[in-house]
Amino acid sequence: MVLVGRIIKGIGGFYYVSTEHGTIECRARGKFRISNIIPIVGDYVDVESQNLKDGFIVNIHDRKNQLVRPPVSNVDQAIITFSIVSPDLNRLQLDKMIILTEVNEINPIICINKVDLVNEDEYMPIYNTYKKLGYEVITTSKYDNIGIDKLKTILKGKTSFFTGPSGVGKSSLINCIHGHERQEIGDLSEKLNRGKHTTRNVELIPIDGGYVLDTPGFTSLNLDIDEKNLKRFYKDFQVFESECRFNSCLHINEPDCGVKSAIANGLIDRTRYANYISLYNELKANRRRRY
Ligand SMILES: Nc1nc2c(ncn2[C@@H]2O[C@H](COP(=O)(O)OP(=O)(O)OP(=O)(O)O)[C@@H](O)[C@H]2O)c(=O)[nH]1
Numbered sequence: 001m002v003l004v005g006r007i008i009k010g011i012g013g014f015y016y017v018s019t020e021h022g023t024i025e026c027r028a029r030g031k032f033r034i035s036n037i038i039p040i041v042g043d044y045v046d047v048e049s050q051n052l053k054d055g056f057i058v059n060i061h062d063r064k065n066q067l068v069r070p071p072v073s074n075v076d077q078a079i080i081t082f083s084i085v086s087p088d089l090n091r092l093q094l095d096k097m098i099i100l101t102e103v104n105e106i107n108p109i110i111c112i113n114k115v116d117l118v119n120e121d122e123y124m125p126i127y128n129t130y131k132k133l134g135y136e137v138i139t140t141s142k143y144d145n146i147g148i149d150k151l152k153t154i155l156k157g158k159t160s161f162f163t164g165p166s167g168v169g170k171s172s173l174i175n176c177i178h179g180h181e182r183q184e185i186g187d188l189s190e191k192l193n194r195g196k197h198t199t200r201n202v203e204l205i206p207i208d209g210g211y212v213l214d215t216p217g218f219t220s221l222n223l224d225i226d227e228k229n230l231k232r233f234y235k236d237f238q239v240f241e242s243e244c245r246f247n248s249c250l251h252i253n254e255p256d257c258g259v260k261s262a263i264a265n266g267l268i269d270r271t272r273y274a275n276y277i278s279l280y281n282e283l284k285a286n287r288r289r290r291y
């Protein structure tokens with residue numbers, strides 16, 4: 001018989017497909033390799049199975065979206081997880097991660113974790129900055145049990161993936177939500193000293209009508225857009241663009257720039273702008289390297 005299911009895990013050529021009759025261990029039919037489509041975690045697939053234990057993937061449904069790193073499809077939202085300390089917040093990485101999800105048309109949700117380690121006046125400015133930009137921001141802590149219920153509500157019925165630097169507590173949050181130690185968590189000093197990521201497998205974990213994907217913390221992020229388009233991802237700049245002399249203004253060296261005067265007047269967050277310039281230069285350098 002043929003059933004519809006979703007790939008929740010892939011290991012060594014085997015795909016584990018969750019169906020209404022349980023999880024079926026599948027191999028892919030050769031034709032996928034020929035047409036260059038490789039099944040990935042998150043795919044909705046048709047499975048042919050005689051015994052409901054093992055079978056073959058015979059068709060992959062169209063993907064709503066698809067990420068390269070980690071390889072996963074049909075994602076609704078990204079839980080971009082950061083801490084203020086341990087490890088220290090890197091605003092450039094945060095902005096980059098937000099843009100990366102928006103490029104892939106995935107809704108970003110910013111999660112400031114480990115708030116037990118800092119005072120309110122240390123995390124509220126970040127909270128407010130991103131809230132004002134229109135993003136959903138939550139604060140969490142596994143030790144003080146802060147924000148866990150809120151996070152559960154956000155995850156309900158959706159496919160979400162956790163992303164963020166190594167050691168910020170992504171796996172810990174998933175364990176909290178799950179109510180038991182499902183994911184291995186790691187010691188921060190070990191991660192920093194040996195560059196060791198605790199989480200390695202790409203796997204969808206069922207949660208309250210939805211799925212979460214734990215991912216290993218990133219060390220570098222590969223953003224692949226034209227630097228001239230970068231400004232499109234800065235809603236906070238766009239409000240002032242009508243005051244730029246040139247339509248094509250990139251808000252860098254141009255005269256009579258509305259964005260730069262907004263910064264001078266304290267109307268745009270300076271760190272955001274400084275990181276915009278860094279990112280702009282990085283994208284430009286990457287493009288030059290490619291040609
Ligand atoms: N103080 C504090 N520590 C936390 C919190 N959440 C996690 N930690 C600790 O942070 C360390 C790293 O946690 P993990 O959950 O392994 O971090 P991760 O983001 O999954 O790391 P990778 O899998 O390497 O990307 C562990 O020692 C956790 O106990 C928190 O809310 N507060």
Ligand SMILES: [Mg+2]
Pocket residue numbers: 170171172184185198199214215216217
């Ligand atoms: Mg982890």
Ligand SMILES: [Zn+2]
Pocket residue numbers: 241244245249250251252254256257258259260
């Ligand atoms: Zn400008």
